[in-house]
Amino acid sequence: MAAAPGPVHEALAGLALVDHHCHGAVTADLAPGEFAALLTEGAAWPGMSPFDTPAGVAVRRHCAPLLDLPRHAPPDDYTARRTELGWREVNRRFLTAAGAAAFFVDTGYTTHPLTSPAELAAAGGASAREVVRLEQVAEAVAARGVAAQEYAEVFRAAAEEAVRGPGVVAVKSVAAYRTGFALDPVRPPAREVTRAAGAWLAVGGRLSDPVLVRHLLWTAVDLGLPLQLHTGFGDADLRLHHADPALLTDWLRLTSGTIPVLLLHCWPYHRQAAYLAAVFEQVYLDVGLALHHTGPARCRAVLEEALEITPFRKLLYSSDAYGVAEFHHLGALCFRRGLADLLQERVDADELSLPDALRVAAWTGADNARRLYGQPAPEPARDPSERPARKV
């Protein structure tokens, strides 16, 4: 499963990652059942512990020691110790252990009370930036009340204002959840937007009208910031096959030359995402979420598939951790180990030179994100033998 550790492992262990897509950690003590439910993309079902999953096993193996418990600690011990330490200390331990220089935080999904980006950063000894979720902006516009014929203009103004907020580096869409990507790719005419807005505003609820989702994606193009798109694996609210990023091809062709598009997570369509990243200049990908859900036993395999044809400047790191800071840590651990194993093995087989392997590690773990989001590292030059500072 693992290559003998070598210099690539050392380099990745010391690399201050840029986690270009994550969420906050819960700011409350969780009951055992609440904690367990956050371990899955499903729910806590009677008679089936969410610990009995690859992610649950990885938490008991790799997170328990950070709570002063033995490896593979029983679930009850784990949740008891978590409660004993309290959420502030738990968050601090895992977020520090993640070893991130920066967290880019999607602030638009909050089923629990969560750390703000600044709180997340403070707890992790990192800096933070914000990712604005456009569906939330649109739904807030609707909730405040707007006439159908003004929806497009008001939404755009609200989005422009949101991205002027301090530290905003990107926007995000969950179109994958709302309509999927099998959409008419062209920008919808104004009159269609007005008609669709009228129908939506009359009933309210989530934005899921296909015309309005298209309009949202095109509004993202106008905003000019990088656009993060959830693709692939997620919760039960998804039609997985509609989240295949290959379905975005026509839209990517039409928007070529405009904004960078970040395909998030992608599994099990990471090879399709890799194809898009290989042929479209503006497309990038990560395999966040899959890292901690598949765990250390399989994250290398997923990374290897994702990297089969992906240009090395096109892969980014994200954890997509939500709620439990264990996942901010576990995502980072899986990424470092999985990538180090695969790169070191190629170095050992003389398929890759060590300097090239170190470049790929630094690019994918941090530099690709810095470059893409215009967030240069504080010090221009780096000595790879020295642990980089943990600030963007």
Add this chain to the structure above:
Amino acid sequence: MAAAPGPVHEALAGLALVDHHCHGAVTADLAPGEFAALLTEGAAWPGMSPFDTPAGVAVRRHCAPLLDLPRHAPPDDYTARRTELGWREVNRRFLTAAGAAAFFVDTGYTTHPLTSPAELAAAGGASAREVVRLEQVAEAVAARGVAAQEYAEVFRAAAEEAVRGPGVVAVKSVAAYRTGFALDPVRPPAREVTRAAGAWLAVGGRLSDPVLVRHLLWTAVDLGLPLQLHTGFGDADLRLHHADPALLTDWLRLTSGTIPVLLLHCWPYHRQAAYLAAVFEQVYLDVGLALHHTGPARCRAVLEEALEITPFRKLLYSSDAYGVAEFHHLGALCFRRGLADLLQERVDADELSLPDALRVAAWTGADNARRLYGQPAPEPARDPSERPARKV
């Protein structure tokens, strides 16, 4: 390819499996060409021996010794020895070697004379249960003659009667073959069923009308038993991409809280199936059929992909063996070895504790099926060092 054998291998070697989906074995001596044809999901083609496949290689390697032949015996020797021993002895040897406590037998596909569930069980020193194929029930109703407006009621009554038969634990549908899963997910109105039944009954043949297939799936919901659904890989009668279980998402959402749904086989969509099992409480999967068709060289890889995110209580074992008892044996061998290799390697790397690995082995090999189908093991407690009894 293989981890060094360890305690997980021992445990799985001694585990009495529940093969929750298989078919009978042929009760006749097969001519060499007939036997070879049963080795593939295709057919015997001129100039291409069905032995020249991963499954054929695995049969020569792992089944030949059970017929007192050397490993890798030539095909002609193999089929000659098979004939010499006679079908009863051949079936007995392989079915016993499978080491199953129970076979759950789909009795609805019979292109050859096959063992009954009881005969299969007797030959294998196991017990048997029956799985009722609903398309067969519907087609028998049509063959007996029924008025269109009575079809729904008569079919339901026939299905209810069929599942009251002794030892019936589940129903099965081959909707994947008939229409695929890109169906309107809602229960069809009675008048549409009547109209579709009228059209079908006028011409006869296989049930493949989309309205009637939907009606069949909803009738399964009413029956209340677990529903097995063929998904993914099968014979040439399939449109593979229509057998992607992700296409079932909307239907699974509508039927949530009703019956357990078993996604059979799944390859090459086993990751999609794993997603469904991770987010829908009622969904389970296996990678039967793929085990013996990919053979010992690849069944571990397929299991590893299937287990990337699948909760450990959601994977089951099946062989999906049909016709040749070699496949009842080979499926079991591939499952035991592939799973033991992957679990033992994780134990050796300290990614998984040994007790956890043993639990996962016992769950997926037998206990998940017992629990789901309400078939408790005869003895409540087990000593893993002792070979369990071979009865459900």
Add this chain to the structure above:
Amino acid sequence: MAAAPGPVHEALAGLALVDHHCHGAVTADLAPGEFAALLTEGAAWPGMSPFDTPAGVAVRRHCAPLLDLPRHAPPDDYTARRTELGWREVNRRFLTAAGAAAFFVDTGYTTHPLTSPAELAAAGGASAREVVRLEQVAEAVAARGVAAQEYAEVFRAAAEEAVRGPGVVAVKSVAAYRTGFALDPVRPPAREVTRAAGAWLAVGGRLSDPVLVRHLLWTAVDLGLPLQLHTGFGDADLRLHHADPALLTDWLRLTSGTIPVLLLHCWPYHRQAAYLAAVFEQVYLDVGLALHHTGPARCRAVLEEALEITPFRKLLYSSDAYGVAEFHHLGALCFRRGLADLLQERVDADELSLPDALRVAAWTGADNARRLYGQPAPEPARDPSERPARKV
């Protein structure tokens, strides 16, 4: 990553391959940027070197030594040395190193000045055959001018004439690029062809009308030669999900018993292609293009997936190299090494006998193509210990 070299490696190292689908090499000295652009299926993008890809790393590792440079030579050194040697010498070195007995050359895609099949063969010490791209034939018919109602007849006559050319062994279609495979599978009626031809001829350009693409595929059936179909991975001109070969199922069912169909490349749908090859007599596949784009680090993994259920007489070798002779060499190197690693490991684990492994190597590397295209090897018997002659 690699098995210990053994007799399978030796056999594959000495095997004169039949590269059943490739293109010519450029007959001009390339500027560094032009060369780099040919390394990708994308383009050369500002700030991202095409060398920073799995294929680029493989070129620096495995091709640099053939230009008298050290392994992992820097890109600038590589392109400088390439220019210094001149295109004739560069082509000679790589094409010879490919160790092919024969190149089957698709002559229908020529964005650069390329070697003719005869020139390619001469530079590689091999023989050559030609593959006629039917879209090019149709577009030449349109360019010469034809009445809509005569299009079908004139196109067929032109195709018949093209395949009568010396050394033509197959036809090819890039329907995957033009419409994808989600087409009505039936042969289009003459009046529809005439209508569609009228519309196309009025505007010209590429043949991409769905009726005319279907007509082209059915014309291929009438021609009687093997048909090569691009599937899966390619350049940005593709909708990847429309190039899933599973979409061809209905058409394959209708054309069963007519011509052999070669599914080219297939990645990431190689498992779907394997299914088709396993159940349809006339279907074959290769994983060309993916071999050199994924490089030695991953080509074994891709081959293993492709071979999970593919009958051993159904896999062929192709490089799909275009433009840079590095890829004719790298495809061959990846195929030999990836296949030898996987077969030798199975032999070492006693899952496969050595004679069987050697047969699979010889079949997939050369004999399956010879048999299928009716191109017998010059000498009827072979001594596997002796390096075969490099002529068809």
